[in-house]
Amino acid sequence: MTNERRWSEVDSYFAKTLVGSDPALEATLAANAAAGLPSIDVSAPQGKLIHLLARMSGARNALEIGTLGGYSTIWLARALPDGGRLITLEVSAKHADVARRNVARAGLGDKVEIRTGPALETLPKIEADGLGPFDFVFIDADKSNNAVYVEWALRLSRPGTTIMVDNVVREGEVADAASRSTDVVGVRRMFDLMAREPRLSATAIQTVGAKGWDGFALAIVS
Ligand code: SAH
Ligand code: DHB
Ligand code: MG
Numbered sequence: 644m645t646n647e648r649r650w651s652e653v654d655s656y657f658a659k660t661l662v663g664s665d666p667a668l669e670a671t672l673a674a675n676a677a678a679g680l681p682s683i684d685v686s687a688p689q690g691k692l693i694h695l696l697a698r699m700s701g702a703r704n705a706l707e708i709g710t711l712g713g714y715s716t717i718w719l720a721r722a723l724p725d726g727g728r729l730i731t732l733e734v735s736a737k738h739a740d741v742a743r744r745n746v747a748r749a750g751l752g753d754k755v756e757i758r759t760g761p762a763l764e765t766l767p768k769i770e771a772d773g774l775g776p777f778d779f780v781f782i783d784a785d786k787s788n789n790a791v792y793v794e795w796a797l798r799l800s801r802p803g804t805t806i807m808v809d810n811v812v813r814e815g816e817v818a819d820a821a822s823r824s825t826d827v828v829g830v831r832r833m834f835d836l837m838a839r840e841p842r843l844s845a846t847a848i849q850t851v852g853a854k855g856w857d858g859f860a861l862a863i864v865s
Contacts, residue, residue, distance in 0.1 A: 647855065654852040658687040667749035668717060674748075675712035678741045684714035685783070685809065686853045693781060693807065696861075697722035700805045702778035706769070707731035708762045708792050709784030709809075713742030713755075719781060720751045729755045730774060732762045732784070763788065766795045775799035783809040787829035790836045797842060797864060804864040808833065812849050812858035837862055 668687070676682065685693065697705060697719055703726070705719055710733035720729045733739040739759045746755045758765045762784055769775065780796040782789060789808060796806045811817060811834070816827045837845040837860065845862035 646851075650851040650855070651853045654686055654688060662687045662691050667745075668714065670748055671712055671714050671717060671745040674741060674745055675714070678712070678737070680712050680738060680741060683854075684711055685718070688852065689809075689850070689854075689859075690715055690718035694718045694722045696805060696807065697779045700779060700803070702805070703727040704775075704777050705729045705779040705781070706775075706777040706796070706799065707781045707783070708766075709733065709782070710742045710757055711738050713745040713749075713757075715781060715783060716742060716746060716755060716757075717749045717751060719779070720746070720749075720754050723754060727754060730758060730769060730777075731755060732758050732760070732765050734759070734761050734784070762792065762795075766792075766799075770799060776801035776804065778804055780804065780806045781809070782806070785829075786810060786813075786826035789829045789833035793833050793836055793843075793862075797840070800864040802865055806843070806845075806860075806862040806864065808860040808862075810857050811847055811860045812856060814856050834860070841865075 693715060703724060705723060707716055707719060710716055710731040716731050723729060736759050739757050742757055746752055777799050782792045811830050813827055816822050816824060817830050837843050842865050843862045845860055847858055847860040849858040
């Protein structure tokens with residue numbers, strides 16, 4: 644058996660034993676596939692990790708950059724208490740439409756607001772609308788802008804805010820300083836920022852699973 648197959652099987656085992664069947668999440672993945680969205684949502688165990696981190700940190704207000712069909716959105720929104728809010732940013736009107744239906748089906752329509760447009764345009768509007776500070780920020784959109792998104796997360800944060808960034812390993816290419824992939828350059832720029840920004844304490848963890856070899860970064864604002 645290839646390593647990739649085994650990683651997937653272990654993910655399925657964890658999903659089955661610890662995550663369990665979840666009609667709203669399963670319907671979300673089915674609706675995404677029916678609409679032709681790419682299946683680049685976080686895995687079920689990763690979704691639950693986001694959920695647990697948000698609960699552990701007592702988050703009430705959360706920000707997500709990169710909604711797709713709202714799979715991670717649902718995991719994160721479910722972690723927030725009554726009265727909590729999640730704002731999620733998506734450039735594609737089509738993705739946002741699918742996500743709105745998925746979020747409504749999950750009973751989270753009142754908790755989640757999806758803002759459509761390039762995040763670099765919607766983030767200033769969020770600041771202008773006075774919607775921060777956010778307790779938890781999940782960054783999972785165009786990787787080339789990751790450093791700018793972390794800067795925005797900082798701007799919209801308070802001491803104690805958790806920042807999580809998806810897809811920071813990219814099959815190991817992140818370690819290649821000569822990489823010309825705009826994604827990798829963007830991720831490395833983000834790590835440079837995390838390293839030099841005194842308000843951030845950060846780490847990054849490699850993962851294998853149903854989505855291959857990748858990883859996430861985790862930071863707290865002081
Ligand atoms: N967080 C989702 C997956 C997001 S995939 C999940 O785990 O379920 C990345 C998403 O970011 C895609 O839907 C893509 O359209 C969106 N995206 C890409 N560039 C963007 C930008 N500049 N602003 C906002 N969203 C963007
Ligand atoms: C891609 C984006 C993601 O957010 C992800 O989790 C996996 C892949 C991509 O753009 O290829
Ligand atoms: Mg991702």
